Amino acid sequence: MTGRRWYVPWLFLLPALAVAVCFFIVPFANTAVLSFTNASTLGGGTFTGGHNYARLLHDDQFWQSVRNTLLYTAIVVPCLVVLPLLLAVLVQKRIAGIGFFRAVFYSPVVASMVVAGLIWSWLLSSDGLVNSVLRGLHLVAAPVPFLTDARLLLFSAMAMTVWKGLGYYMVVYLAALANVPRSLLEAAEVDGAGAPRRFFHVTLPLVRPTMVLVATLAAIGSAKVFAEVYTLSDGSAGPGGEARTLVYTIREVGLGLGGEAGYASAMSIVLFLGTLGLSVAVTRLNSREERA
């Protein structure tokens, strides 16, 4: 063992570490420092203590963003935990042509978010396909303002997030389902358990860790949602910006020639802490239930 040098493992780690330090750790540390200053996007700035954080407490736009982001997370996460699992159970079956359906369900994942946003905008516009169908079936008298009502815009963006994430999490669940021992399912069947019972009492407990992983990833993704709202609303976040999410507001405040980098950094730190808290909460909740 004397031939080993202590630094050899570090050499292997070095490339990944360098990337992490340059592009994640240092910018994050810089953001943390900037959040205590009044820096603009053009530089400058002096130390202002906790002023930016105190300002957040009275910023209506910030709290509107927090409310929308929490609503987004509360609706999108359960959908992305349950729906892909059901889809995975469906496409897991070995029947002819199932590969085609798997590919179709996965295709939104590889589509560019901008292209997806354009397609959804066309679908949901006042003279788009969805409104044409609704009016054709006489379900509505006037076009539904999917893109010009802030609440409906937010729900439309949620639908887009779920649509785009379904395929990705379906693949994650397919891997988990493949690890469920067939012998257990067969034993349950011999014992007279029907398909629903086998799913709830055999499959579900075994894919539970994967569900926790999916919930965590979906929660982090939802907390950072931006592109869906931006592309569906032509960059406006709806009338009066009322469908704004936290990342949308950070971008609005912190970018551009008149951007307030310090204040936007304070918002980013709050988002980071919120996301971290959410992930820790999901993990803790799961481990407590596992112990019980």
Added chain:
Amino acid sequence: MPSSRGIRLAAAVVTVALATSACGLGSSGSSTDAGAPAPAKVGGTITLETLQLKPTFTDYMTGVIAAYEKEHPGTEVNWVDIPFQGAQEKLTADAAAGNLPDVVNLNPQFGQALEAKGLFVDMDRAAADVKPTYVPGAWSAFQVPGQQGSFALPWYLTSEVTMYNKDLFAKAGLDPQKPPATFDELLADGAKLSAAGKGAFFGIHPALENRFVTDLAKQGVPLLDASGKKWTFNTPEAVAYLQKLVDAYKGGVYPQDSLTQNHSKENEAYQSGRIGLLPSGPNFLATIKKNAADIAADTGVGPQITGPAGATNMSVMGLLVPKAGKNQGTALDFAKYLSNAQNQLAFSKIVTILPSTLESLKDPYFKAEGDTTPEGTARRISAEQIAKAKNLVPVQYDSRVTAAVIGKVQLALQGKLSPQAALDQAVEEADKITGAAG
């Protein structure tokens, strides 16, 4: 000892973070003698950065650059063109890093955000010799209310005209030879067109972010006070005008989705025959011709929509010279050359823009006598307008102020705020932003 390694790593991260944050907090751009006339030495290499001129005007620009380099041996001009989209982000990064090009082409709103940091040469002093050769309204577009000096040489101009679809006018029972001239006529014609279109086409698109505040200014509403910090557009006249827009939106004069759409969607709607009226720069005629020849053939051109005071607006592009440039003499000399009467006249002959130099505007080309094409008509009308036109929107009306103001106007159009409350809140929000930025 993993723990001590961990501590060392953390210490290293904190050190690097502090070092980086120090960079982030460093003051941007070095400042030379504020407003002092630039050194006269001409020679060496400079960089010119323009906004979205490639590839359409590549031949013109390279021709002017080659001519300058020939007339001034020992000089070299590197031309960089950036798209409008993302220009703010690039300029911000360049300015923060102290890497602004020697000559930069910006509009007053982009320029002002950088000028707030004192980055540009004062042209009132550095180019006093050529100041009288420019259109006064164009020169004043780069003055910051409440401050001395002017931070750019005006380059090319556009003065909005009213383009309209004669075919849709006829379908709506309107006279195809008589475009609207006032705001009331615009709304009335728009209403007739939308009623005739029955959802297939509409009269007008509000393009609020592009027009709302300019339209207030045209109607004599004061936008900003003399200090340059306090917005003043919540007047009874402005409230009355917003009420008309609210009624128009409720009455279906505008397409439903237009509430949050920008000017580019308005352009698309006109080119696809979905709206009948398009108040916009005449340079857009070339785009219509290229993308929708049938719509271009049906397009008529009228003068800019004005209010009772008859004020007309112009849009200005400028050439700015950063103080931190290493070759300021050449940069300033080239900016004067690029924007001189001869070069601007040549530029105006390849696209429907107007020169900012008084002498070029006297050219018979702008009278367009006998030219009844939409381009010819637009050129004649906009050249007539330019003498009394001004850049009516103050430079402080930047993207953040626009978003705040238009957000409130959108809520008014939806009926969530009364016009008075919307404008009061818009002024309050805009004051906060301008005060913070200033």
